[in-house]
Amino acid sequence: MGFWKRVLWWLFLLIVSFSLPVIIANIWVIKSTEDKVYTNYHQLPENEVGLVLGTSNKLTDGSPNPFFENRIKTAAALYHEKKVSHFILSGDNRSKYYNEPFEMKKALMKLGVPESAITLDYAGLRTLDSVVRSKEIFGQDRITIITQPFHCYRAIFISNYYNINAVAVALESGEEEVFNIYFREYLARTKAILDLYVLKTAPRHLGDKEPLDI
Numbered sequence: 001m002g003f004w005k006r007v008l009w010w011l012f013l014l015i016v017s018f019s020l021p022v023i024i025a026n027i028w029v030i031k032s033t034e035d036k037v038y039t040n041y042h043q044l045p046e047n048e049v050g051l052v053l054g055t056s057n058k059l060t061d062g063s064p065n066p067f068f069e070n071r072i073k074t075a076a077a078l079y080h081e082k083k084v085s086h087f088i089l090s091g092d093n094r095s096k097y098y099n100e101p102f103e104m105k106k107a108l109m110k111l112g113v114p115e116s117a118i119t120l121d122y123a124g125l126r127t128l129d130s131v132v133r134s135k136e137i138f139g140q141d142r143i144t145i146i147t148q149p150f151h152c153y154r155a156i157f158i159s160n161y162y163n164i165n166a167v168a169v170a171l172e173s174g175e176e177e178v179f180n181i182y183f184r185e186y187l188a189r190t191k192a193i194l195d196l197y198v199l200k201t202a203p204r205h206l207g208d209k210e211p212l213d214i
Contacts, residue, residue, distance in 0.1 A: 025190040033156035036167045037149075041078055044169050048214055049140045050075060050084035051131070051166075053147040053155065054091015054100035054124050057107065067148055072104060074171050075146050076111035084144055086117050086214045088134055090124030100124075119212055123205040127151070127188075128195060131158045131166075132203045139211040141165060150185050154192050161196045 038044045052075050057068045078084040087108065091100025101120040109115060119138065124130035134140045142165045145155045149170035159166035195201035 022186055022190050025193050026186055029157045029189040029192065030153045033153045033160065036156050037152045038167060038169050039149075039171065041074070041081060041083060041169050041171065044078070044083050044144065045167055046083050047142050047144040047167070048085050049134070049138075049142070049212065050078055050087045050144045050146055051134050051140075052087055052089050052104055053127060053130055053145065053151065054089070054104065056098070056100065057103040068103075068107075070148065070171065071146050072107040072111065074169060076108055076113055078144065078146070078169065079108075079113050079117065086119065086212060087113070088119050088121050088130075088138055088140070088143075088212075090121035090130035090133065092125055093122035119210075123203070123207075125204055127155055128158055128192070128201065129203040129205070131155060131164065132162055133206070135162060135164050136203075136206055137208075137210055139209065144169060150182055154185070154189050157189070157192060158196065 052071055055067050055071065056065055059065050075084070075087060079087070089101040089104040089108070091104065093099045093101060099122075101122055101124070105115070105118050105120060108118060121130065121133055121138070123133060131145075134143055141163065143159070145152060145159070145166055145168040147155060147168065147170070152168035152170045156166055156168050
């Protein structure tokens with residue numbers, strides 16, 4: 001076998017050894033959770049608490065983030081349809097200039113959700129943290145997760161591992177499908193399996209319990 005053929009062969013083996021676990025991980029995550037992901041909120045079971053997963057309200061160019069807007073509109077619709085009566089808004093609060101939970105709160109209140117129906121979780125640094133804290137800190141073992149369609153499966157997968165009875169609502173909103181976002185999610189599903197079953201990764205911050213008064 002010539003030099004370049006050997007190089008191509010080893011390159012092929014490298015690609016297969018990387019891509020096969022990712023493909024298997026994604027099949028596992030999606031197939032084990034798809035029955036709990038709803039695309040029609042009229043069919044969604046009622047849960048008292050909705051967990052809205054955080055994202056920035058602005059894109060890097062300063063324009064509105066359609067992912068943020070879709071999550072907020074979906075959450076408000078669920079509240080007004082009486083599918084959810086209280087929200088945990090969980091996200092990053094890395095500085096006074098970047099505060100995902102507070103921005104979500106402002107946006108929800110503009111859509112008619114009262115402040116009394118909102119609890120802020122400032123330590124939702126990752127999806128795993130947000131999901132685990134909803135149970136360990138806020139005392140919820142039944143939740144409705146509100147996020148983008150591609151993100152729902154991983155969030156439910158983590159919930160299942162922690163014995164949280166969770167469903168998710170994934171309403172398509174016409175956002176442009178950006179390749180790097182979806183590629184990152186494919187890798188994130190693989191990492192979720194490693195975090196849960198191999199590394200036993202815990203949330204970065206827990207602390208005192210704060211059961212919801214609902």
